[in-house]
Amino acid sequence: MERRKTKQRDSVFEAVMELNHPTANDVYEHIIRKKKTGMLSKKISLGTVYRNLQILEETGNLASIYADPLVMYYDHRLDPHYHIKCVSCGAVRDVDMDYRAEINQKVEILSGWEIESHSLAFSGLCPECKTARAEKTANGGATR
Ligand SMILES: [Zn+2]
């Protein structure tokens, strides 16, 4: 029993590593796909995926990131960094920019609070969606 639980947790963790900032549902679908191709034998439910993501976060193995107030995304990268989310397809990626720890100090002075961290999520169109939109516009004959 314990062993089965560990295996499920491992496959959830692996899915987060293999996917790029997935949601619980992405993780679930990824595991089901792997199962179909015979890479995994054990069945898993969406509830089990949720539970394991929660445990992995509580034990400090995964981080949940704030890229959308309504959807929880998971990240295996634990150092503070910024994210960008595509408004069209929902993809979440890392922003290649240094974390600005000095903002925390500034806010400490302004608020009198002890700041632990901050998160920042940008939104926009990913390169794929930008291209798709440009092609659609070109095909429609519309001019900008
Ligand atoms: Zn996109």
Ligand SMILES: [Zn+2]
């Ligand atoms: Zn990230």
